[in-house]
Amino acid sequence: MSAAASTAPVLQVEALRAYYKISSFGLDREVRAVDDVTFHVNANEIYGLAGESSCGKTTLIRTIAAAIKPPLRVVGGSVVFNFAGRPVDMQKADDETVAAVRWKHLSYIMQGSMSVLNPVRRVERAFVDFAFRHIGKRKPEFLDIVRAHLQRLDLNPDILAAYPHQLSGGMRQRVAIALATVCRPEFIIADEPTTALDVIVQNSVLAMIRDVQKEIGSSLIFVTHDLAVHANLCHRLGIMYAGRLVEEGPTAEIFKAPKHPYTTHLVASLPRIGNTAPKKGLEGTPPSLAAPPPGCRFHPRCPLAMDICRTQNPPMVEVLPGRRVACFAVTPPGRAA
Amino acid sequence: MRVVLDLFRYNREFAIGVVLLGFVVIFASLSFFSPYPPNDSFVVPPDVPPSWAYPLGTTSRGQDVFWLLTFAIRNTLLFGFAVALLSRILSLVIGLVAGYAGGIVDRILMSLNDTFIVIPLFPILVLFYFVMRDKMSWGLLALAMSCLGWAYDARLIRSIAMSLRTREFTETSIFSGMSMRQILTQEHLPYVMPIVFSTLMNNMNWSIGLEVTLSVLGFTDINTPTIGVLIYWANQHTALVAGVWWWILFPVLLVVIAFVGLFLLAVSMNEHIDPRSRLNRVTG
Amino acid sequence: MAPLLEVADVQRTYALGSILSRHRLRAVDGVSFTMAADRPEIFTVVGESGSGKTTLARMILNMVAPTAGAIRFRGTDLRQIRSGKERLAFMRQVQPIFQNPFEAFNPLKKLDRYLFMTARNIAGLTAVGEIEDATDRALRNVGLSLAEIRGRYPHELSGGQLQRIAIARALISRPALIVADEPVSMVDASLRMSIVNLLRQLRDEMGVSIIYITHDLATAYYISDRIIIMRKGQVVESGEARAVLDNPQHPYSIRLKQAVLSPDAAGSAGRLLAESATAAET
Numbered sequence A: 001m002s003a004a005a006s007t008a009p010v011l012q013v014e015a016l017r018a019y020y021k022i023s024s025f026g027l028d029r030e031v032r033a034v035d036d037v038t039f040h041v042n043a044n045e046i047y048g049l050a051g052e053s054s055c056g057k058t059t060l061i062r063t064i065a066a067a068i069k070p071p072l073r074v075v076g077g078s079v080v081f082n083f084a085g086r087p088v089d090m091q092k093a094d095d096e097t098v099a100a101v102r103w104k105h106l107s108y109i110m111q112g113s114m115s116v117l118n119p120v121r122r123v124e125r126a127f128v129d130f131a132f133r134h135i136g137k138r139k140p141e142f143l144d145i146v147r148a149h150l151q152r153l154d155l156n157p158d159i160l161a162a163y164p165h166q167l168s169g170g171m172r173q174r175v176a177i178a179l180a181t182v183c184r185p186e187f188i189i190a191d192e193p194t195t196a197l198d199v200i201v202q203n204s205v206l207a208m209i210r211d212v213q214k215e216i217g218s219s220l221i222f223v224t225h226d227l228a229v230h231a232n233l234c235h236r237l238g239i240m241y242a243g244r245l246v247e248e249g250p251t252a253e254i255f256k257a258p259k260h261p262y263t264t265h266l267v268a269s270l271p272r273i274g275n276t277a278p279k280k281g282l283e284g285t286p287p288s289l290a291a292p293p294p295g296c297r298f299h300p301r302c303p304l305a306m307d308i309c310r311t312q313n314p315p316m317v318e319v320l321p322g323r324r325v326a327c328f329a330v331t332p333p334g335r336a337a
Numbered sequence B: 001m002r003v004v005l006d007l008f009r010y011n012r013e014f015a016i017g018v019v020l021l022g023f024v025v026i027f028a029s030l031s032f033f034s035p036y037p038p039n040d041s042f043v044v045p046p047d048v049p050p051s052w053a054y055p056l057g058t059t060s061r062g063q064d065v066f067w068l069l070t071f072a073i074r075n076t077l078l079f080g081f082a083v084a085l086l087s088r089i090l091s092l093v094i095g096l097v098a099g100y101a102g103g104i105v106d107r108i109l110m111s112l113n114d115t116f117i118v119i120p121l122f123p124i125l126v127l128f129y130f131v132m133r134d135k136m137s138w139g140l141l142a143l144a145m146s147c148l149g150w151a152y153d154a155r156l157i158r159s160i161a162m163s164l165r166t167r168e169f170t171e172t173s174i175f176s177g178m179s180m181r182q183i184l185t186q187e188h189l190p191y192v193m194p195i196v197f198s199t200l201m202n203n204m205n206w207s208i209g210l211e212v213t214l215s216v217l218g219f220t221d222i223n224t225p226t227i228g229v230l231i232y233w234a235n236q237h238t239a240l241v242a243g244v245w246w247w248i249l250f251p252v253l254l255v256v257i258a259f260v261g262l263f264l265l266a267v268s269m270n271e272h273i274d275p276r277s278r279l280n281r282v283t284g
Numbered sequence C: 001m002a003p004l005l006e007v008a009d010v011q012r013t014y015a016l017g018s019i020l021s022r023h024r025l026r027a028v029d030g031v032s033f034t035m036a037a038d039r040p041e042i043f044t045v046v047g048e049s050g051s052g053k054t055t056l057a058r059m060i061l062n063m064v065a066p067t068a069g070a071i072r073f074r075g076t077d078l079r080q081i082r083s084g085k086e087r088l089a090f091m092r093q094v095q096p097i098f099q100n101p102f103e104a105f106n107p108l109k110k111l112d113r114y115l116f117m118t119a120r121n122i123a124g125l126t127a128v129g130e131i132e133d134a135t136d137r138a139l140r141n142v143g144l145s146l147a148e149i150r151g152r153y154p155h156e157l158s159g160g161q162l163q164r165i166a167i168a169r170a171l172i173s174r175p176a177l178i179v180a181d182e183p184v185s186m187v188d189a190s191l192r193m194s195i196v197n198l199l200r201q202l203r204d205e206m207g208v209s210i211i212y213i214t215h216d217l218a219t220a221y222y223i224s225d226r227i228i229i230m231r232k233g234q235v236v237e238s239g240e241a242r243a244v245l246d247n248p249q250h251p252y253s254i255r256l257k258q259a260v261l262s263p264d265a266a267g268s269a270g271r272l273l274a275e276s277a278t279a280a281e282t
């Protein structure tokens, strides 16, 4: 690995804005699902993303993976991948380069991936369609690789002969993960890949993903609502709220000392076995991304909200090395400038 | 509507198909302005080659080929459309019900389906003609052919319906109290419509072709002018031998244009509304 | 009085494999339990992926018939429900919430249609005003409102929003039993708590019994009254939820509990995973 590749981040996202622009029946609506997000992912790193439902995680990930379809549009900012010291700006590069990056380096496990399998074709066909060309082995060897891979995911290789509807939700989800990892990609983007798995299977799936990641030093963006998974898997964690990144830092520190009031709530709301103390969901309604509240988007629900929060948007400030927070209560407005 | 416009602009096959078919349809609609009823003969001098007065010439029976052709193509198109429509309805109902209901219903319908797929079409239709003889009419033939033309596409529709049946939203529909009819017509129908449209064109082609063949051989009602009947009469008068080539050439040309137009439409629509890309779930 | 739900030694088998190598798979293998009519409860089903939880739920919803054994709802064997009317009456009492919110609604159709349909067909409302009121009330129970949902398509909403709409739909007819198959697996931790609290509130205030299928042992511990743990189609352990989870007896239950990741382990990035992976292999 060249020196450049080991120091420069593999993925640099800069001030990214991606909106859904909907115009129907003379009504124009703009959903600001990703608004001014900046972060990077290093080589050999697992970056976790968490946040409220519908805060724009999937949209962010879709933009990064260049899986952009109308009405989603990138309004500003950049996504730059850097594989082997060759930076590619996904917004500026031509279609061919983008397709090459997607095909060769990226692997994207979509949310709800258990329903992407074609219901009238056997599972084996999905593997052949998707990975056969990529692996470049002869058919029997290829199938052996697939079988071995399925076994690592606690799946019986017999399921290759099954139709998707004959499998349980968790089995289908693992098939989708197997599809995405069988080619050992350099950059894995996983959107809630383990939601339908029991904890034992989940752990072996995570271990497999981690092994693949370690083996070739790939990077991984991992989205999940299960903070316990984040705690055990990710090196760094980004917390999103209403289209913005509000806090970022090493996983352990975020769990130990959350700084942003939303993160604080999130960490405190985790239920644990052996603990039945009433836990509450967040008060108030999630903000509409079509008409987000002015100022800090969290202020209508924030226990620490101040006057300035209602008018000004708190900037993302590095409060400790590698630790960024966007909150006026953490960084008083005077110092933020 | 936007889709149609876009298709027209960006898809050459579609544009050509629309132009060709449009030409044929306009030609057919001219029949409403015809100065002569279609079945009257010897209204014009016979065997006149194409000229200013008779742009496509006249037949040996004293009919103006131009005006006769407008009737013939109209009837042929209508025939094709009727068969296609009827057989589409049959294949939709049978395909959707079989795929949704599954089990014994599916097995019965599909064995019926298999019977129709293997039946040799042509002999059956000829037989049908000999049974009906004088009672044979345009409508009856259309009915007979629809009954023979649904089987293959019903199988296609059934396979889609089966996969729709396994999807969770079908279950949400059931637990929202929708009846089977509602689920089939409101939830599942939109998924098979693209297929219905593209097979509609193919089926029209198929039925027009078959009708022309049958008519040319005289196995249909020869008193309703269609393209095939026209050619039949031309053959009866040994038009080619007599040098009345225009009596044959123009009908053949017109039906070929209609054929190509329909074919191009079917192909381009197939490509555009590829059911797979439409069926692909819009990911959240 | 007949119990609300009686599941008596049910079994469901599926034929699997190609024509050449056919074998039978016992998806559910002899499961029994009873839920009382006068005491609403949250009954949790946890277990291995592929252990037959969804199959069991589908049998209770009368979508799949048991191969053997019987399921009785308020004393009526589900096999006796035949006519359309009986079916609707049954659905008024028993409603599902499915696993995958992205699949729960037809992507080509507007969402409100399912809510209105349920209000009309299942809850039996006729006036437009009543239907909209009932729908709006149900949506407000889950933190949404009709104004937000009206005219929108599934792809315009996130997974969490869709799941809340699915729950709202199930609530419209005020059922006695809700079968929820992993209803919170796709929503964030905070929303997860509010949905789980919502389920509890449904039990306490509306007297709805809930069969709660989940992989999340922490929420199971938090809300459930009773629990069964399934593996390979069989119940390996059952009982009062907290007792079972605090002190599991069966080896599988013990392993399951040990595998639960704790958020407190933060910072050990990967270490715990590596351990549990080796543990799983031995």
Ligand SMILES: Nc1ncnc2c1ncn2[C@@H]1O[C@H](COP(=O)(O)OP(=O)(O)OP(=O)(O)O)[C@@H](O)[C@H]1O
Binding pocket: A020, A022, A031, A033, A052, A053, A054, A055, A056, A057, A058, A059, A060, A071, A072, A111, A289, B284, C155, C156, C157, C158, C159, C160, C161, C186, C187, C188
């Ligand atoms: N195709 C679309 N058209 C319009 N709005 C959309 C579309 N897709 C998503 N949205 C909106 O964008 C916002 C962000 O959605 P997104 O799916 O990115 O959320 P998420 O963080 O992944 O949520 P979840 O955790 O529930 O999956 C939501 O408010 C959603 O309603």
Ligand SMILES: Nc1ncnc2c1ncn2[C@@H]1O[C@H](COP(=O)(O)OP(=O)(O)OP(=O)(O)O)[C@@H](O)[C@H]1O
Binding pocket: A165, A166, A167, A168, A169, A170, A171, A196, A197, A198, C014, C015, C016, C025, C026, C027, C048, C049, C050, C051, C052, C053, C054, C055, C056
């Ligand atoms: N229609 C079917 N045909 C054949 N086999 C089936 C069918 N439905 C389910 N199965 C099998 O039955 C078993 C149990 O499946 P089920 O969906 O009930 O599991 P589950 O406990 O819900 O799992 P998960 O937690 O992953 O959702 C699986 O092995 C599955 O392959």
Ligand code: SF4
Binding pocket: A260, A261, A262, A296, A297, A298, A299, A300, A302, A303, A304, A305, A306, A309, A314, A326, A327, A328, A329, A330
């Ligand atoms: S900026 Fe203000 S409103 Fe926003 S999180 Fe901080 S304290 Fe709360």
Ligand SMILES: [Mg+2]
Binding pocket: A054, A057, A058, A059, A111, A191, B284, C158, C159
């Ligand atoms: Mg998402």
Ligand SMILES: [Mg+2]
Binding pocket: A168, A169, A170, C053, C054, C055, C099, C181
């Ligand atoms: Mg399941």
